[in-house]
Amino acid sequence: MVGKESRHFFQLIKDFLTVYIPWQKACSPNTASAYRDVLNLLLEYLKETENLRLSEISFDIITRQTVEGYLDWLEVTRNNSVATRNHRLSCIRTFYKYAAGRDMLVTACSFELEKIPIKKITKVQIVKYFEEDALKTILCQPNTATKKGIRDLFYMILMYDTAARNQEILDLKVSDIYTSEKESHVVITGKGSKTRIVPLMRKTVEHFNNYLRVFHNGQVSNSLLFYVIQKGHKQAMSPDAVGKFMKIYGNTAREQNSNVPENLHPHMYRHSRSMHLYRGGMPLPLLSEWLGHAQLESTMIYAYADTKMKREAIEKATAVISPLRQGQDIAPWQDDDELIKSLYGLK
Numbered sequence: 001m002v003g004k005e006s007r008h009f010f011q012l013i014k015d016f017l018t019v020y021i022p023w024q025k026a027c028s029p030n031t032a033s034a035y036r037d038v039l040n041l042l043l044e045y046l047k048e049t050e051n052l053r054l055s056e057i058s059f060d061i062i063t064r065q066t067v068e069g070y071l072d073w074l075e076v077t078r079n080n081s082v083a084t085r086n087h088r089l090s091c092i093r094t095f096y097k098y099a100a101g102r103d104m105l106v107t108a109c110s111f112e113l114e115k116i117p118i119k120k121i122t123k124v125q126i127v128k129y130f131e132e133d134a135l136k137t138i139l140c141q142p143n144t145a146t147k148k149g150i151r152d153l154f155y156m157i158l159m160y161d162t163a164a165r166n167q168e169i170l171d172l173k174v175s176d177i178y179t180s181e182k183e184s185h186v187v188i189t190g191k192g193s194k195t196r197i198v199p200l201m202r203k204t205v206e207h208f209n210n211y212l213r214v215f216h217n218g219q220v221s222n223s224l225l226f227y228v229i230q231k232g233h234k235q236a237m238s239p240d241a242v243g244k245f246m247k248i249y250g251n252t253a254r255e256q257n258s259n260v261p262e263n264l265h266p267h268m269y270r271h272s273r274s275m276h277l278y279r280g281g282m283p284l285p286l287l288s289e290w291l292g293h294a295q296l297e298s299t300m301i302y303a304y305a306d307t308k309m310k311r312e313a314i315e316k317a318t319a320v321i322s323p324l325r326q327g328q329d330i331a332p333w334q335d336d337d338e339l340i341k342s343l344y345g346l347k
Contacts, residue, residue, distance in 0.1 A: 005058035129272040141249040163273035166266040190292040
């Protein structure tokens with residue numbers, strides 16, 4: 001039986017998610033979904049670490065120490081980044097500020113949560129990505145003799161080709177993809193409900209047409225592009241479901257190719273495609289627009305991370321006779337008369 005304190009706690013969560021965030025704050029559906037995910041994870045943490053049932057959870061249970069433990073759990077157990085940790089702390093604080101406005105007894109805990117420091121993010125961000133040969137191995141993993149294999153393969157191809165965020169792919173409708181002989185593209189709705197048009201490669205369109213035939217009877221509609229069947233009804237795929245099958249394919253691919261990174265996850269496709277496009281010569285301002293970044297600084301991580309391009313540029317800029325290229329032995333130029341004249345001003 002759910003106690004009075006627990007009912008009060010969950011009623012305020014319901015009001016926060018269904019009234020305050022979408023209507024009073026007019027936040028986007030993705031923002032509302034992010035708050036829901038954060039609170040669900042907090043409840044999952046309490047169930048896993050404290051062995052609590054939902055009917056036992058109330059404001060009295062969730063203290064500053066509880067939230068600090070939750071944040072550490074996100075980093076250590078779930079391998080979340082510091083940025084994700086900070087974002088989820090911010091979401092919990094927002095909920096507690098709302099709850100304190102409805103119940104003065106929550107105010108003290110809300111003040112305590114404000115004392116939890118925002119964790120400093122290291123300035124040098126490490127971009128985890130894979131090379132194109134690793135991608136080829138990964139895409140060979142799904143069994144395309146099955147419907148699930150067809151879906152998983154197309155999902156990974158579309159995610160790589162568009163470099164879209166995982167949630168952006170999950171939000172796509174079938175009608176968001178436009179194909180023709182001359183030009184094909186997808187309309188992606190990103191953060192802040194901003195849309196961008198991303199061109200699609202010919203191979204991606206071929207996989208889309210096959211996926212459309214198998215999963216949507218070849219019909220273009222406003223239905224979700226990717227879905228799962230639960231109790232006979234179509235439901236939206238969850239980000240966790242995507243992360244799960246990608247991790248499985250990553251593990252099997254790594255057994256065949258050591259260049260496949262460990263712990264393959266959806267955002268790695270976005271990073272990898274961005275790195276490959278940057279190396280291919282796409283200017284950073286165009287790449288920034290293509291990725292849907294609000295600021296160019298967000299895109300600079302690919303320029304900072306690409307040691308391969310830096311190495312090639314350094315090698316081109318370093319003279320052939322430099323000790324950095326030849327070591328201590330620079331004998332190869334000794335018999336080069338033209339080079340000797342040039343070095344000593346005789347030419």
